[in-house]
Amino acid sequence: MSGYPPHGGAHTGEEAPKMITSVLRAAGLRSEHLQALSMGAVGLCITLWIRAKTVDQVERGNAERRALFVGLWPPTIWLIGDSLRRDERRWPWR
Secondary structure, eight states: OOOOSTTOOSOOSSSOOOOHHHHHHHTTOOHHHHHHHHHHHHHHHHHHHHHHTTSOHHHHHHHHHHHHHHHTHHHHHHHHHHHHHHHHHHOTTO
């Protein structure tokens, strides 16, 4: 047994399951791509927030919620990119 997962969970095969970083690297994505996407999401959030201030009062609440929802994306995308960067440093040949 390979010892994965360390707590003796359901995985019993010899090969460890693919982590998200392995899947993203296999798709051709690099950490720089995700970091740029994160910065783009910040720009989108700011754009949606400014736009929310220009719509009428009835639509404003929904537009502000949309901007806040998009505002949750950048930290998540950035941290996935950071994990991908650490994976790239650990295994540069993959």
